[in-house]
Amino acid sequence: MLSSFFYTLKEINQTVSKMALKGEYAVLETTNLKKMFKKNVAVSDVNLYLDKGESVGLLGPNGAGKSTAISMISSLVKPTAGDVTWHGKSVVKDPNVIRMYLGVVPQDIALYKELTAVENLRFFGRIYGLKGKALESQMANVLEIVGLTERKNELVKHYSGGMQRRINIAVALLHEPEIIIMDEPTVGIDPQSRNYILEMVQKLNQEKGMTVLYTSHYMEEVERLCDRIYIMDHGKVIASGTKQELTSILSSEETIWIELDRSYPDLAAELNEMEGVLRVTETDNGIKLITPKNSRLLGSIFQAAERQQVQITSLNVQVPTLEDVFLHLTGRKLRD
Amino acid sequence: MKSIFLLQLQRLRREPLMVLSMLGMTFIFVFFLGGFKTYGQLDVPVYLDQSMNEEEQDALLAKLNESESYVFTETDQKTAEKQVALGDAAFAMKGMSDNYRMLTAADDPNQVLVDQYVKQIYVEKLRLKEAEQATGDADYRSKVEAALVNAPITLTASTAEGESTSGGYSQRNHFLFGMTLFFSIYTIIFSLSKVAEEKRTGTWNRVILSPVKKLHLYIGHLAYSFMIGFLQIVFIFSVFRYGFDYEIGDNYGMILVAVACYTFAVVALGMLLLGLVKSLEQLNALVPIISVSMAMIGGAYWPIEAVSNNVILGISKVVPVTYGMEALKGISLGQSMSTLAQPLAILVVIGVLCMGIGINLMERKV
Ligand SMILES: Nc1ncnc2c1ncn2[C@@H]1O[C@H](COP(=O)(O)OP(=O)(O)O)[C@@H](O)[C@H]1O
Ligand SMILES: [Mg+2]
Numbered sequence: 001m002l003s004s005f006f007y008t009l010k011e012i013n014q015t016v017s018k019m020a021l022k023g024e025y026a027v028l029e030t031t032n033l034k035k036m037f038k039k040n041v042a043v044s045d046v047n048l049y050l051d052k053g054e055s056v057g058l059l060g061p062n063g064a065g066k067s068t069a070i071s072m073i074s075s076l077v078k079p080t081a082g083d084v085t086w087h088g089k090s091v092v093k094d095p096n097v098i099r100m101y102l103g104v105v106p107q108d109i110a111l112y113k114e115l116t117a118v119e120n121l122r123f124f125g126r127i128y129g130l131k132g133k134a135l136e137s138q139m140a141n142v143l144e145i146v147g148l149t150e151r152k153n154e155l156v157k158h159y160s161g162g163m164q165r166r167i168n169i170a171v172a173l174l175h176e177p178e179i180i181i182m183d184e185p186t187v188g189i190d191p192q193s194r195n196y197i198l199e200m201v202q203k204l205n206q207e208k209g210m211t212v213l214y215t216s217h218y219m220e221e222v223e224r225l226c227d228r229i230y231i232m233d234h235g236k237v238i239a240s241g242t243k244q245e246l247t248s249i250l251s252s253e254e255t256i257w258i259e260l261d262r263s264y265p266d267l268a269a270e271l272n273e274m275e276g277v278l279r280v281t282e283t284d285n286g287i288k289l290i291t292p293k294n295s296r297l298l299g300s301i302f303q304a305a306e307r308q309q310v311q312i313t314s315l316n317v318q319v320p321t322l323e324d325v326f327l328h329l330t331g332r333k334l335r336d
Numbered sequence: 337m338k339s340i341f342l343l344q345l346q347r348l349r350r351e352p353l354m355v356l357s358m359l360g361m362t363f364i365f366v367f368f369l370g371g372f373k374t375y376g377q378l379d380v381p382v383y384l385d386q387s388m389n390e391e392e393q394d395a396l397l398a399k400l401n402e403s404e405s406y407v408f409t410e411t412d413q414k415t416a417e418k419q420v421a422l423g424d425a426a427f428a429m430k431g432m433s434d435n436y437r438m439l440t441a442a443d444d445p446n447q448v449l450v451d452q453y454v455k456q457i458y459v460e461k462l463r464l465k466e467a468e469q470a471t472g473d474a475d476y477r478s479k480v481e482a483a484l485v486n487a488p489i490t491l492t493a494s495t496a497e498g499e500s501t502s503g504g505y506s507q508r509n510h511f512l513f514g515m516t517l518f519f520s521i522y523t524i525i526f527s528l529s530k531v532a533e534e535k536r537t538g539t540w541n542r543v544i545l546s547p548v549k550k551l552h553l554y555i556g557h558l559a560y561s562f563m564i565g566f567l568q569i570v571f572i573f574s575v576f577r578y579g580f581d582y583e584i585g586d587n588y589g590m591i592l593v594a595v596a597c598y599t600f601a602v603v604a605l606g607m608l609l610l611g612l613v614k615s616l617e618q619l620n621a622l623v624p625i626i627s628v629s630m631a632m633i634g635g636a637y638w639p640i641e642a643v644s645n646n647v648i649l650g651i652s653k654v655v656p657v658t659y660g661m662e663a664l665k666g667i668s669l670g671q672s673m674s675t676l677a678q679p680l681a682i683l684v685v686i687g688v689l690c691m692g693i694g695i696n697l698m699e700r701k702v
Contacts, residue, residue, distance in 0.1 A: 074545060075545070076541050076544065076545065099545055099546070099547065100547065102545065104541075104542070104545055106538040106541065106542070107538075108537065108538045109537070109538075110537055110538030110539045110541065110542050111537070111539065112343070112347060112539060113537075114347055114350045114351050115346065115347065115350060119346065123339060123343050124542065124546070126339045127339050127340075127543060127546040127547070127548045128546050128547060129547060155350075171542070
């Protein structure tokens with residue numbers, strides 16, 4: 001009697017999740033995700049979602065909590081509070097609901113460096129249950145994608161940084177995941193390799209329809225790759241939306257780039273006092289001003305430069321970037 | 337599980353240096369400490385006084401050499417003094433008709449034993465002499481000697497460097513067992529430290545995210561380091577048994593069981609250490625400290641019988657090396673199954689405890 005009652009409940013539950021599969025839930029969603037290490041809050045109240053085929057960016061400076069958030073999403077780390085759901089099912093309760101469908105590219109090169117690329121791929125393929133012809137053809141596939149077919153028999157430790165990054169990605173693609181989560185996959189490599197990887201991710205997303213969660217502290221990367229962006233700082237999502245939505249936060253402002261032959265603190269100080277200037281940031285070879293739109297300050301800037309006997313090499317009025325958005329929201333630069 | 341195990345083998349094939357060097361070290365140390373000399377016998381140079389005639393001298397030497405623990409070699413006074421002065425011999429003996437002297441340069445634990453042994457011979461000799469004079473029976477001595485052959489009580493002497501009753505547990509065996517068990521600790525724990533390395537590089541997490549069960553991941557690693565340790569010990573024993581005629585006992589099955597129990601306990605201890613440390617560096621720093629102190633306390637360097645400090649004896653009761661040595665020594669002496677059961681059971685208990693606590697600690701870390 002009692003057991004049949006529970007059985008009915010279970011059935012209802014199943015019906016609910018079947019409805020969910022028809023599109024009521026996002027592919028992946030986090031609700032009030034929080035992680036504390038002892039007394040330090042690494043991630044708090046993160047709510048984000050990914051729809052099928054979307055490419056979503058997680059942008060934030062070092063220590064923002066991106067990797068911690070990803071670890072919880074991919075079921076490696078249990079959240080202190082909150083939940084992660086995959087097609088409406090809790091990943092926290094049962095990690096297996098997501099694992100087969102998920103490819104994770106860790107921030108560090110998580111490979112056996114004393115083995116060759118092929119040996120690494122074969123091992124990771126096997127533990128995902130691939131074998132025989134299927135394994136070999138999948139290996140050939142991912143090697144092709146990351147462009148390492150020619151050098152597949154070399155030891156990973158003899159690879160360049162860029163090649164290691166690429167094989168690190170290849171391993172995550174072996175079992176043909178529905179979603180791939182990448183944690184700063186371009187850190188510390190040459191521009192060419194970086195470009196290769198970005199193009200590769202774009203292809204995976206656009207041609208193979210793979211859902212992508214891309215983490216980075218380079219705003220150019222997420223600007224280029226992602227449909228939507230979450231900006232994180234100090235463990236919190238401080239803004240989110242499409243690039244247009246985000247930059248429209250600053251639509252009432254504009255950025256003036258003053259390029260100089262070196263840094264002139266006195267000029268920066270004078271500009272900071274100037275009426276109508278919202279924020280001044282010094283860079284290595286110039287000064288960046290954020291001002292209200294159409295503030296007509298150019299004349300005053302030239303006069304100030306004249307007074308300080310500073311040679312302006314170029315001057316540029318810019319529409320806001322994500323970098324500016326971050327600066328606006330936090331008062332800091334993305335990369336310090 | 338099989339993949340994890342095979343992967344470790346593949347990695348070993350690429351970087352075999354650590355395991356090979358531990359093998360090499362064991363061989364070097366066993367040879368160096370116990371390989372070349374016939375141990376268990378202590379050489380004592382003797383020079384004899386003119387107060388004895390040739391017959392008496394021969395009789396004394398024969399009497400002295402009755403023990404299997406010592407070899408008394410006759411030499412002249414000059415050579416003996418030189419040997420002691422140069423440290424070639426720890427001490428020498430001067431034999432006189434009714435008395436003797438020990439010539440020493442430095443303190444040596446064996447000197448007391450030799451001294452006691454020689455004293456006993458002289459006391460016996462003097463007593464017989466007295467009795468001979470008292471009874472006036474010139475044959476008295478030979479009668480007594482004949483009776484002594486079937487004596488109700490005999491005294492067995494032992495040196496501080498290992499018991500040496502009737503061709504049994506020799507110092508050579510002791511070094512073989514001790515050094516093998518000692519160096520295998522390194523091999524086992526360093527093999528297991530691949531777990532810490534994998535956690536750091538992130539390959540551990542990759543495997544966790546795969547359909548491989550965590551239990552199987554652990555078993556794969558544990559089985560690998562168990563196998564490496566087990567094979568290393570068995571290989572070394574085989575080489576010394578068949579290559580150098582070490583008498584490690586005839587019960588090979590029992591030796592394998594003892595080695596397996598010991599290896600299991602050390603693997604488990606490695607797991608406990610892995611659970612305790614925060615980083616691979618900490619583990620690497622800890623392993624030499626742990627293994628050297630365990631070897632010292634557990635009697636891998638010198639016999640546990642030579643230790644009298646109660647604290648150290650107490651600690652030795654929880655150290656796997658103690659029981660590994662005890663079991664191997666027992667087997668080499670042909671002890672019965674029931675005597676061996678105790679150390680082996682304790683090894684298994686230590687293993688189970690360390691493994692349980694170790695894995696728990698590991699899993700508690702984020
Ligand atoms: N295992 C950990 N133990 C303690 N603190 C941690 C741990 N992992 C991360 N943190 C802390 O959490 C914060 C977020 O780190 P992380 O998620 O790595 O940031 P990001 O990936 O954005 O650079 C940092 O302050 C970091 O020091
Ligand atoms: Mg990170």
